[in-house]
Amino acid sequence: MADTGDYLEVYKRFFDDFAATINPDDQLPVKVAGYYLCDTELVGEIVDWTLQYLNQKNCPPSLVAPITRIVIEEIKSICKGQPSAFRTQDNSYQPLKLMQAVTRKVNEVCLRYRDNGCMSTLPPPTPGPPISTCAIKNVRRRMEDRHVIIEDFHGVFNIEDRNPASYYAVFDGHAGTDAAVYSVSHLHQFLAESSYYPTDPEKALKDAFFRTDSLFIEKSTKEQLRSGTTAVCALLRPKEKKLYVAWLGDSQALLVCEGKAVQVVNPHKPDRQDERQRIEDMGGCVIYWGSWRVNGQLAVSRAIGDADYKPYVTAEPDVRAVDLTGNEDFLVLACDGLWDFVTEEEAVAAVYDQVRQNPG
Structure with missing residues (x-):
């Protein structure tokens, strides 16, 4: 770990750069x-x-949780003290106005911490695994996929637990972006708020998936949204030597240990015998139309959203708890956009090549 002077210098550079790049007219x-x-x-x-905002500004990972926690509390206080500031006549929040208030608050908090006395109260960096992300639209008209990384999950949501946790998720949207956008914002929130968390992560993950789906379906009915999304998320609790992976649909998670790849996920596809039986028992059908599809249209059998395909396309995730031995090299979370074109062996080789070329 860097000494006090080193990390405070890093923080100071970030806050100075942040102040220099603020665009209040954006x-x-x-x-x-x-x-x-x-x-x-x-x-x-x-x-x-x-x-999103802090990532654009290249915020040091150790600052994300304390800044986010302050922004949450102060925006909630503003919303309580000025209940009509961001609301419509039916008492909903207007997203654009609320977002602008949030980014202004991030600006205010970061400028506040340019003071050396305030800066010295911030936590020092803690070691964590290196993380790399990539998102490519390919031939689609719009990018419908989303991902999220929360390195200090407990810190962001102020969860009182001595064991750290980090959260990673990929959402592969279809028929629009709304379900993926909603899930990338709320699945981790509902995980943190679950009555089962942090004592029972497996139940908490299932609870979060169901709640995300239920509220999105309610919103879909009210605002005429029609999209859906698959999901794969990983909750890492290193001190407990546990990795929890939860998924819906055909996104996958590849855990690599000493060069050997283990596929953690069994994808939910309509041609899986148990999935097909479940759908048919409920009165739905699975038809081949280029690929096996629910009711002849949807190529995944579980997803968040897809209101027109309920109850056949369920939001009940599978959850797998993996005991970690310390011999794990890395984890790859990706949607079918990768796995349809890259084999597991090719993915593993590509990561090892990058690590060798960039060992830092």
Whole structure:
């Protein structure tokens, strides 16, 4: 770990650079959803916008959690003290106005910490695994996939637990972006808020998936949204030597240990015998149309959203708990956009090649 002077110098450079690059006239500094928000969804959106904004500014990972936590508390206080500031006549939040308030608050908090006395109260960096991300639209008209990384999950949500946790997720949207956008903002929120967390992560993950789906379906009915998304998320709790992976649909998670790859996920596809039987028992059908599809249309059998295909396309995830031995090299989370064209062996080789070329 760097000494005090070293990490405070890193923090100072970040806050100075942040101050130099603020554009107060930018009305859309981050991506914002097109649907209205309710009180239940407030925290998830604050976290999403804050993470987007800080990532744009190359914020040191150790600063993300304390800054985000302050922004959550102060925005919630503003919303409580000025209940009509961001709301519509039906008491929903206007996402654009709320997002602008959040990014202004991030600016305010970061400028506040330029003071050396305030800066010295911030936590020092803690070692964590290196992380790499990549998102490519390919031939689609719009990018419908989303991903999120929260390195200090407990810190962001102020969860009192001595064991650290980090959260990673990939959402592969279809028929639009709304389900993926909603899930990337709220699944981790509902995981943190679950009554089962942190004592029973497996139940908490299932609870979070069901709650995300239920609220998105409700929103879909109200605002005429039609999209869906597959999901794969990983919750890493290193001190407990546990990795929890939860998934819906055909995104996958590859865990590599000493050169050997283990596929953690069994994808939910309509041609899987148990999935097909479940769908047919409920009165649905699986038809081949280029590939096996639910009711002849949807190529995955489990997803968040897809209101027109309920109850056949369920949001019940599979969850797998993996005991970690310390011999693990890396984990790859990716949607079918990767796995349809790259074999597991090729993916593993590509990561090892990059590590060899960039050992730092």
